[in-house]
Amino acid sequence: xxxxxxxxxxxxxxxxxxxxxxxxxxxxxxxxxxxxxxxxxxxxxxxxxxxxxxxxxxxxxxxxxxxxxxxxxxxxxxxxxxxxxxxxxxxxxxxxxxxxxxxxxxxxxxxxxxx
Amino acid sequence: xxxxxxxxxxxxxxxxxxxxxxxxxxxxxxxxxxxxxxxxxxxxxxxxxxxxxxxxxxxxxxxxxxxxxxxxxxxxxxxxxxxxxxxxxxxxxxxxxxxxxxxxxxxxxxxxxxxxx
Numbered sequence: 381x382x383x384x385x386x387x388x389x390x391x392x393x394x395x396x397x398x399x400x401x402x403x404x405x406x407x408x409x410x411x412x413x414x415x416x417x418x419x420x421x422x423x424x425x426x427x428x429x430x431x432x433x434x435x436x437x438x439x440x441x442x443x444x445x446x447x448x449x450x451x452x453x454x455x456x457x458x459x460x461x462x463x464x465x466x467x468x469x470x471x472x473x474x475x476x477x478x479x480x481x482x483x484x485x486x487x488x489x490x491x492x493x494x495x
Numbered sequence: 496x497x498x499x500x501x502x503x504x505x506x507x508x509x510x511x512x513x514x515x516x517x518x519x520x521x522x523x524x525x526x527x528x529x530x531x532x533x534x535x536x537x538x539x540x541x542x543x544x545x546x547x548x549x550x551x552x553x554x555x556x557x558x559x560x561x562x563x564x565x566x567x568x569x570x571x572x573x574x575x576x577x578x579x580x581x582x583x584x585x586x587x588x589x590x591x592x593x594x595x596x597x598x599x600x601x602x603x604x605x606x607x608x609x610x611x612x
Contacts, residue, residue, distance in 0.1 A: 413600065420504075422586060422604040438599065470540060472600070483530055484600060486540035 382406055386471050386487035393461040393494045401456040401490050403471030411474040412454040413438070413484070414446065416467040423470065429454055461494045468492070499589050501603035508577045509611050515562075516572045516606045518587030525549075526592040529563065529570045530600070535583040543585070546570065548592075574608075582610040 387402045405412065413428040415438075425438030427446040435446050443465060445457040454473075458465060468491050472484040498521045508514035520529070531543040546554045546563050554561050558578075562571045574581055587603040 415600075415602075420604060422499075422602040423588075423600075424602070425599055428599055468538065472540070483528075483542040483545050484540075485542075489538050 384471055384473050384485050384487040386469075386490050388490060389488065391490060391492050393458070393492065395461060395463060395494060397461050399458050399461065401458075401469055401471075401492075403454045403456065403487060404452050405454075405473040405485070406452065407473060407475070407485065408451060409473035409475045409485070410451065411476070411484075412448065413472050414444070414454070414456045415470045415472065416440065416465075417470060417489075418467050426456065426469075458492075463494045466492060466494045499587050499601050499603040501585075501587055501606050503606045504604070505607045505609070507609040507611060508574070510577055510579060512577055513573060513575045514577055514608065516574075516585050516587075516608070518570045518572070518603055520568050520570065520587070520589045520601075522568070522589070522591070524591055528590045528592060529561075530588040530590070531559070531561070531570075531572045532586045532588060532602075533581075533583045534586065534605075535580075540586075544572065577610050579610050579612060582608055584608070 384405045410431045414426040415423040417423045424440050429435045429448040432451050468489050470489050471487040474484040500519045527548045529546045533541045533543050544556045544559050558575045560573045584605045586605045589601045
């Protein structure tokens, strides 16, 4: 049981390049989300999903795409990287049973630098 | 819009003492969940404690407890017998218990806790 696995852990991109941040969970969680963390800003929601085939935008979705073809995977795509997307990115998953919410399990994060 | 406010960007405490971190939130909903997460220098986000809004009893996890005041929309975290390993950034977070927004966690900006030996 690996929890939430994010790859890569570090990445440097040039402005205009595209890339995909990978996120996989092996806990059969239905909810998955992507956040970015910037100094002094806390974590802000980029996109989220409540199940396979269902995604929705969060607070800061511009410049990012997601898809959820399976329960396990929730990749985040940067279409054309910009310096403003330099940040630490977290993927998280969660589930709810019987009306109880068990909080989110987070990946270890990806530090992305766009030059 | 749902907002979470942590009014203390930094706090410090002496080892073995008690410290309280503040959090307020803004919502018109009645069913929701509240969380405190800890982020040490390793960057890993660790769930410290959670509270269901429908429960009046304050949640407790070992040395960590909350003071949940629903009417005041306040959710403070008390750390008793502080240890050096408690030094971290602490985030308050909120999530609605409603189908259309399940999966959306709203975070405060964090409180950096320093523990002095």
